Structure formats: C-alpha cells, structure tokens
Amino acid sequence: MKVAIVTGASSGIGQSAAIEIAQRGTGVILTYSSNPQGAKDTVAAIEKEGGTAVALPLDVGESGTFTDFRDTVAGVLRDTWQRDTFDHLVNNAGFAHSALIEDMTEGTFDKLTRVLLKGPYFLTQKLLPLMADGGAIVNTSSNSTTTGAEPGYSAYASMKGGLDVLTRYMAKEFSPRGIRVNAVSPGATRTRLGGDAFTRFPEVIPALAAKTALGRVGEPDDIGAMIASLVSDESRWVTAQNIEVSGGYNL
Secondary structure, three states: OOEEEEOOOOOHHHHHHHHHHHHOOOEEEEEEOOOHHHHHHHHHHHHHOOOOEEEEEOOOOOHHHHHHHHHHHHHHHHHHHOOOOEEEEEEOOOOOOOOOHHHOOHHHHHHHHHHHHHHHHHHHHHHHHHEEEEEEEEEEOOHHHOOOOOOOOHHHHHHHHHHHHHHHHHHHHHHHHOOEEEEEEEOOEOOOHHHHHHHHOHHHHHHHHHOEOOOOOEOHHHHHHHHHHHHOHHHOOOOOOEEEEOOOEOO
C-alpha cells in the first residue's frame, strides 16, 4: 500500500485531501496542530471507508521539531505499514491573516513566513530521505498571488508566491528521483482559515460568488479532489505546475 503524509488535515482542504487520497487506496499520515478532535474525525472518516490513517501532532511553524517528527513518521511507517518509506507529501498546513501593509506587524509577518514558506521548505527537506522514488508532492498555494489579489493579503500572498517558486525548484531538483512536485491555488474556499471567517461573516459569500464564473465559493472537496488526483498515477506526466482551483475567480 502507498502512504501519503498530509499536513494540516484536521479540517478544510487538508481533511478533504486526506479522505480523498485514502479513498484511492492509499494509507495516510495526517497532522494537526490546535484541532486534535478534527484530526480524530478525519481518521474516523477514513477508517469508516476501510482505509488506514494515523494522526500526529505537528506545528509547521516550529522547524526545530521536524527531526523528531521525521523519526516518529519512520516508526509509524514500520509499525502500521511495515515500510521504511512513504510515497506522497501534501504541504497544506497554514493560516491566513489580513492586514494592510501599513498595519502589518513584524511578528505576524515572521509567523506567516515560518508557517507558509519556511515550514514547507524544511519539512520537505527533513522528510525527503524517507520518501520513495517516483512519489509526488503537492504544495497548497493560493490564487491571492494572481487572480485573487485583494487588499490586506500582501504578506500572505508574498509567502504563497515564494511557495510557487519553491514548487518549481523542488520539481527540478527532485526530478532525478522521479518525484513530481506541483501546487494547487484555491480561490475563496469555505474553510476555517481566517478564524473561520465564512462562518463569522456569511455576508461576504454572495459577493465572492458573484466574482466567480461558476457562481459559488469553493468547498474543501473541490480542492481535495484535485490534490488527490495530482498525487495519483493519473497525473504521472504533470510536474512543476501550479493549478488554480477557483471556479474561475475574477474570470
């Protein structure tokens, strides 16, 4: 059985991606930070359909913990799947913060950097020795770097833009091992990002839907299905791409 690691899978896009990947017959190691119950729910949903999943705590903003996390992953691989390697990595964990440039603090800027760019960079570096040749990596970016640019997201989008560049470099450097690397860029999606903003401010949804060609905001499953497709053999000839999954936002 193939095995995937999905970070930030206790809710939203990560949760959907983990479930979608498991439905295709792949074992899943999923991570969570502040939402352990959500991680349990993800594991339960996978196991209900006959899949296998293990949830592990991880703060992608704390790179000093990555060595211990890698060692824990190695143990889980041996104990659960009798393997020394895994096949796919989904760098999804993150958070969103809105502030105009004039109001952004260095502390928040640095946290965005640690979680959205430094974290995926060094977590991938640390896990790479455990990754099987011929595998796949998907980085969750954002259409805020292109068609979805809105005031207040300069720092967030800058980190995601860096992740887009990193995706291409990963694809180039890992290609001798047959490892494909792609990114997905969701548009406005109903997740818990921004402090569960859609739940707290439902009045913004009609305006976002009106700017979307397909006439609604995105759902986590819209993105999760694309991530699952990108790590699968269906996308075996796709690498170094950033695929916008936004329903045609600002089209």
